Amino acid sequence: MNPTVEPLPVHGHVPERQAVINLSAIAHNIGTLRSIAAPAKLMAVVKADAYGHGMLPVARTALAAGADWLGTAHVSEALQLRAAGIDAPVLAWLHTPSTDFAAAVAAGIDVGCSGWELEHIAAAARAQERPARIHLKIDTGLGRNGCSMAGWDALVSDAIAYQDEGLLRVVGVFSHLAVADEPHRPETDAQLEVFREAVAIAEDAGADLEVRHIANTPATLSRPDAHFDLVRTGLGIYGLSPFEDRTSAQLGLVPAMTLQTRVALCKDVPAGQGVSYGLNFVSNRPTTLGLIPLGYADGIPRVATGGPVRVNGTTYPVVGRIAMDQMVIDLGPDGRAGFSGAEVPGSALGCAAVLFGDGSDGGPLVEQWAEAAGTVNYEVVTRISGRVPRSYVGGA
Numbered sequence: 557m558n559p560t561v562e563p564l565p566v567h568g569h570v571p572e573r574q575a576v577i578n579l580s581a582i583a584h585n586i587g588t589l590r591s592i593a594a595p596a597k598l599m600a601v602v603k604a605d606a607y608g609h610g611m612l613p614v615a616r617t618a619l620a621a622g623a624d625w626l627g628t629a630h631v632s633e634a635l636q637l638r639a640a641g642i643d644a645p646v647l648a649w650l651h652t653p654s655t656d657f658a659a660a661v662a663a664g665i666d667v668g669c670s671g672w673e674l675e676h677i678a679a680a681a682r683a684q685e686r687p688a689r690i691h692l693k694i695d696t697g698l699g700r701n702g703c704s705m706a707g708w709d710a711l712v713s714d715a716i717a718y719q720d721e722g723l724l725r726v727v728g729v730f731s732h733l734a735v736a737d738e739p740h741r742p743e744t745d746a747q748l749e750v751f752r753e754a755v756a757i758a759e760d761a762g763a764d765l766e767v768r769h770i771a772n773t774p775a776t777l778s779r780p781d782a783h784f785d786l787v788r789t790g791l792g793i794y795g796l797s798p799f800e801d802r803t804s805a806q807l808g809l810v811p812a813m814t815l816q817t818r819v820a821l822c823k824d825v826p827a828g829q830g831v832s833y834g835l836n837f838v839s840n841r842p843t844t845l846g847l848i849p850l851g852y853a854d855g856i857p858r859v860a861t862g863g864p865v866r867v868n869g870t871t872y873p874v875v876g877r878i879a880m881d882q883m884v885i886d887l888g889p890d891g892r893a894g895f896s897g898a899e900v901p902g903s904a905l906g907c908a909a910v911l912f913g914d915g916s917d918g919g920p921l922v923e924q925w926a927e928a929a930g931t932v933n934y935e936v937v938t939r940i941s942g943r944v945p946r947s948y949v950g951g952a
């Protein structure tokens with residue numbers, strides 16, 4: 557090593573790559589959604605590592621900001637909440653015959669039940685000598701999880717029989733909506749109609765329900781008649797809009813995740829320079845390229861060429877194919893002049909590069925990456941991989 561080599565200047569202490577989670581934004585979004593949902597209660601859906609934001613910090617922030625419930629898909633996710641000392645009401649709703657219902661009952665986790673689970677839950681309750689708390693799930697039209705209307709009477713009466721035996725309590729009836737993100741569609745009305753009927757059947761059979769719930773984020777925002785006793789919000793608590801034609805800002809929500817890294821290389825190339833695997837991009841003029849050290853192993857969709865990266869206050873498009881670890885932005889013919897004020901004069905090397913954030917500075921948004929990838933904002937944030945360290949700012 558040459559001891560005289562100067563260290564590169566550090567631009568504002570930007571780590572190599574990180575997803576910064578603004579917990580104050582999550583607290584703000586919880587507050588906004590709570591006031592929209594009231595008097596219904598609010599469940600913060602923290603499945604899938606809180607849509608990539610980190611389950612435990614998000615769960616704690618959501619509860620401190622007034623969320624009444626937490627929701628997960630898997631019992632194993634709910635158990636992680638309990639293991640971290642979180643004792644708020646938790647519901648888990650997606651099971652397989654390998655699900656550890658005994659652990660769920662022992663940890664006081666509410667479980668969704670679409671049919672086959674019922675006898676397994678009852679057996680777990682018997683073994684644990686503790687009654688289970690279940691929410692019966694009716695398929696009101698989504699055609700995914702949940703009991704069909706044809707089997708509902710039988711499921712309800714079987715559940716009430718176990719309840720009479722003292723093995724469980726039917727504390728909830730719930731369902732999930734298919735098209736609430738398109739508020740004009742009539743299928744939501746039809747689903748709500750079936751839901752009301754299913755609730756009435758359960759109550760007539762002897763269920764003393766604490767909560768009836770069907771609304772996800774889009775229904776919470778657009779269908780007050782779907783709120784019932786509890787809304788289950790995921791996307792909205794992360795500050796993202798479920799609607800194609802309405803932004804986070806228009807909904808009063810603040811995006812919580814900022815994905816950033818530093819420019820790893822900056823170089824001038826002549827006209828005719830091919831870029832990245834396949835050489836799908838060829839520069840049509842002399843230009844300056846910036847290397848961004850994030851790729852599909854970090855969860856950036858490989859197909860998202862054209863996605864925006866903000867450097868030094870300007871947004872540049874990704875050119876050429878996104879690779880496993882890296883991608884390239886075209887800084888343009890004056891791509892060096894733009895960095896005259898940077899700490900490496902005339903070069904973007906080391907500058908902060910932001911892929912998406914809260915948009916407050918006019919910077920790029922998750923939705924632009926979703927569009928570049930042909931997907932939804934849900935998928936973009938959820939797929940940011942474990943290779944990208946999360947860091948947390950703010951709080952409730």
Ligand SMILES: *Cc1c(COP(=O)(O)O)cnc(C)c1O
Nearest residue numbers: 601732772773774788789790791
């Ligand atoms: C993921 C999920 C939600 C949350 O949906 P958002 O649109 O993110 O609010 C609610 N309910 C169920 C059953 C889910 O699986």
